[in-house]
Amino acid sequence: MISIRFIAADGSEQTLRATPDQSLMKAAVDANITGIEADCGGTLTCATCHVMIGAPWAEQLPPPSRDEADMLDFAASPVQPSSRLSCQVLLKPELDGMVVHLPASQH
Numbered sequence: 473m474i475s476i477r478f479i480a481a482d483g484s485e486q487t488l489r490a491t492p493d494q495s496l497m498k499a500a501v502d503a504n505i506t507g508i509e510a511d512c513g514g515t516l517t518c519a520t521c522h523v524m525i526g527a528p529w530a531e532q533l534p535p536p537s538r539d540e541a542d543m544l545d546f547a548a549s550p551v552q553p554s555s556r557l558s559c560q561v562l563l564k565p566e567l568d569g570m571v572v573h574l575p576a577s578q579h
């Protein structure tokens with residue numbers, strides 16, 4: 473199990489304990505983490521799973537695909553350099569302790 477800390481726009485925190493080799497979105501939704509809507513269920517067609525990955529973990533992730541980068545343009549909240557769509561972030565053991573910032577809104 474790995475631990476992921478979510479920090480909402482209002483500063484409130486939620487902690488997720490998840491098994492690796494699943495998407496960050498799926499793990500978060502299954503654990504009822506609030507702030508990730510994931511309307512499309514992970515098919516990369518909604519941008520409501522937008523998150524900002526904290527440093528230094530952002531640099532450990534593979535760069536976003538062209539499709540992910542294009543879909544991020546539809547995110548409701550401003551996109552940051554560390555913005556990702558959480559359905560495209562695969563959890564790995566080395567991401568234990570990762571901090572994930574949630575946008576103010578997904579719609």
Ligand code: FES
Nearest residue numbers: 512514518519559
């Ligand atoms: S869940 Fe829809 S783009 Fe990620």
